[in-house]
Amino acid sequence: MFIIFGTRGLKHTVSESPVLSNSCPNCNNGNLVNKLYRRWFTLFFIPMIPLDVVDRFYQCDSCKSAYNENIKTILQRSQDEINENQKRAKLVFAKALIASMTHMSIIDGDFAAEEEREIMDAIEGLPEMKEELMAIHQNVKVTGNQDNQVFNFLNEARNELSSEALINILAQAAVVLLADGAIEKEEENLMKEYLIACGLPKGMYQTLIDKLMQKDMTKIKKEQLN
Ligand SMILES: [Zn+2]
Structure with a gap:
């Protein structure tokens, strides 16, 4: 065999x-x-x-x-890079957000409680960078756009973020603008300057306000239902 x-x-x-x-x-x-x-x-x-x-x-x-x-190392490295970029983008976004919200709320010379509440809500939503954001908030609250600080934050955001992210920031600033119930001329002008600083068309102002008004109405309707 x-x-x-x-x-x-x-x-x-x-x-x-x-x-x-x-x-x-x-x-x-x-x-x-x-x-x-x-x-x-x-x-x-x-x-x-x-x-x-x-x-x-x-x-x-x-x-x-x-x-x-090697795929294991490559994936790990790109994940680290993704995390790092995400963290950075989030910070750039948050700084521009808090600076513009605060600036918007002091521009009419009167810092309303509703405006402060909107800003604090936004800061609470970002606990990992709370200290840095509180410092920016306090600083802008006292010194406004000194040394062009608010526009510098918006500029940084313009360089690093998508236009969708920029619109999101400005929509939040517009929430502040609407928070006390009235839109002052200074607030409207400032919002238009923000749009220009972000490289967005000035005409977007009305779209932004209309959208937020609609949202506000649905919020009110929902509250009435509850
Ligand atoms: Zn596969």
């Missing part, structure tokens, strides 16, 4: 290596599973003795794309 020896490679999951969840760069939501090819000594085509590892890689459990093991 013939005894048939041989070798063959088998793919195994490396169970001690953590799965990289939802991180397949190809399909975006597949999990990357660490795999290895091990050569086996076979007897009658049946693997009997493990020999050497011939390849290690990550494979997506969804689209089956395979990646070099």
Whole structure:
């Protein structure tokens, strides 16, 4: 009788290596599973003795794309970069937001309680940068746009954020403008200056106000229902 020896490679999951969840760069939501090819000594085509590892890689459990093991480091590095950029963008956004809201609320020479409440709400929503935002708020409250500080924050935002983010900031500032119930001429003019500083058309002023008025109406209706 013939005894048939041989070798063959088998793919195994490396169970001690953590799965990289939802991180397949190809399909975006597949999990990357660490795999290895091990050569086996076979007897009658049946693997009997493990020999050497011939390849290690990550494979997506969804689209089956395979990646070099370096993918783990690459993904980690880009995640760090994403987190860092996100943190930075959030801070730039928040600083411009608080500076313009505060500035808007003092421009008519009277700092109303409703205006202060809107600003405090916004700061409370960003607890990780609360101290820095409180300092900006206090400073703008006392010195206004001294050294062009408010417009500098808006400029920074213009350089780093999308126009959607800028519109969001100005919409919040417009909430302050509407908070005391009346739109003063100074407030309207300032909002138009903000729009220009953000590179947005001055005509957007009316759109912004109309939108917020509508929202305010639905808020009131909801409150009446409750
Ligand atoms: Zn995939």
